[in-house]
Amino acid sequence: MPLPDPEPGASWFCGSSWLAMTVAAVWLIARFGPEVPLYDDFAIVPALVGNQEVSLGYLWSMHNEHRLPLPRLVLLLAYPAAGYDFRAGMFGTVACLSASSALLIGASRRFRGGSSYADAVFPIALLHFGHFNNLLWSWQIQFGLSTMLGLWAAALLAGNRGRVGPGTLVTLGVLLAMLPLCGANGLAMVPPLAAWLVGVGIARLRKKASGGWGAIAASVPGVALTAFYFVNYDRPRQIDRASSLGAVVRTGVQFLSIGLGPTAGEGWRIAGGLVLLLAIATAAMLVAVSWRKAGDRASALGLLAVLVGFGLLCLGLAWGRAGGNDRSGLEPRYVTLSAPIPILAALAWARFGSDTGRRLVPMTILSALLLLLWPNSRSGLDQARARKANSDTVLAEIRSGVPPFVLAARHSGFLHSSHDELATALPMLGAARLGVFRDLKPDPPMREIPITSAPDSMVLARWEPKSRTIEATGVDPWATFTLPERTWVAGIRIRYDHENGSETSARFKLGWRRSDQSGFPTDQQYDRWTLPTGKDRSLVVWIAGAIDAIRIQPDNRPSRFRVKEMSLLVPE
Secondary structure, three states, X not given: OOOOOOOOOHHHHHHHHHHHHHHHHXXXXXXXXXXXXXXXXXXXXXXXXXXXXXXXHHHHOEEOOEEOHHHHHHHHHHHHHOOOOOOHHHHHHHHHHHHHHHHHHHHHHHHHOOOOHHHHHHHHHHHOHHHHHHHOOHHHHHHHHHHHHHHHHHHHHHHOOOOOOHHHHHHHHHHHHHHHHHOXXXXXXXXXXXXXXXXXXXXXXXXXXXXXXXXXXXXXXXXXXXXXXXXXXXXOOOOOOOOOHHHHHHHHHHHHHHHHOHHHHHHHHHHHHHHHHHHHHHHHHXXXXXXXXXXXXXXXXXXXXXXXXXXXXXXXHHHHHOXXXXXXXXXXXXXXXXXXXXXXXXXXXXXXOOHHHHHHHHHHHHHHHHHHHXXXXXXXXXXXXXXXXXXXXXXXXHHOOOOHHXXXXXXXXXXXXXXXXXXXXXXXXXXXXOHHHHHOOOOOOEEEEXXXXXXXXXXXXXXXXXXXXXXXXXXXXXXXXXXXXXXEEEEEEEEEEEEXXXXXXXXXXXXXXXXXXXXXXXXXEEEEEEEXXXXXXXXXXXXXXXXXXXXXEOOOOOEEEEEEEEEEEEEO
């Protein structure tokens, strides 16, 4: 029911907060957004330049554990429309998060009968600079899209009073069908929302009320796409399985903590525990409301379904990422996926809570976000300045005539961890003369000088000369090859077979040095911790320098690495 005492000035305050946060996010991108593709952005380059047909099969194809037809399509349309400005997806992410905030503010205004100062929680939670890893990376529009779709559903349900109308059911069905098109992060929200739609339909059929079959039908496209998602699904080998249930719990609590921003992750045990308790209390309150208030039952259970959907996303991410390091749940890009949980708690308590709860809970969440706003903003600004500096360096080198192989050698930590991806995508962009790459010069012709010698030193490994195989016998093995003479090389090409018994990707390293250097410097090392395993594989490592020796770690565990061919790439 509407608040008995409207809050003077609240509408202006919420509108100003939404506008200020949106403008600030747009400014962050315009001022610091990298003008070059980063990491997964390169996956779309073949389609962008016309080397890959944009078919339904391509749009539906796997990217790691995701199917991303909607984000791919949005980016393929956005880049040309923006004159091949690679910040287009970044602005798209702001649009998604800003629209989500506006929808939630509007829903709150409808069910309150007016605005509340606490409604500023929505833009502040969704648009602070702590979202930097998604605001400053075009590919991450996939997170923006799935978050917007989930929160749009929540806004529809919270703003609804009494019977859920046919227009709302149709819109929810469309949102449900779009969620699996945004990757695994959207997929997790489908089961509870679909179950809610089916439940609404069955309840109406039992009462012989209209709209029952319509509600059930609205769930069908989303459920069908979810089932189709797993046809020919191939779990990525580079993702290690969870080592224990404790690791899963730790990762999940970490994920929940950064719903308040990356700064909250510094005290993830406390912050994550509090968000978990808040989510449980919110779910219990929604169940109680649905039990006691028949008129609010459908909306309360619908909002609970959205909350459960984001909870399933948390569980899925915790299970899928717990095999990484002990801070894998604190990855900054997950902030945008975690933020909806405290947002939904604020929305649910404002809509269905007691007189005390509807004021206290949203305002407490807003206070926590305001307390963390500057630390989150400072963290985001620091990262934004670093990305801008790296981007400007790459742009300056492109304009000065530096070829793609040198860019890959110097900037793989910033552009992409895979030299192979850069070796493929950068020349494509240069040949197509797209955006900032119109000045990119092509690589010079290369001649290959085979390395046929055996390694002259081994650590935790042995050499089989007949098959030219490095058999790693322990953790972090190394094989060192010394060249006959110092050679200036563009890079090294290796054809190999690899097996480690687990069919997981190799954690590969290749270092290089000159004879006047002691050891192998850490800044002269290429790490590829997702090197494909199997037979007849190949990789390129770009070096762009003079070397006397190379050192190979084929994997960080017992394994067999057959060197079928290894050649120095020397510019002609």
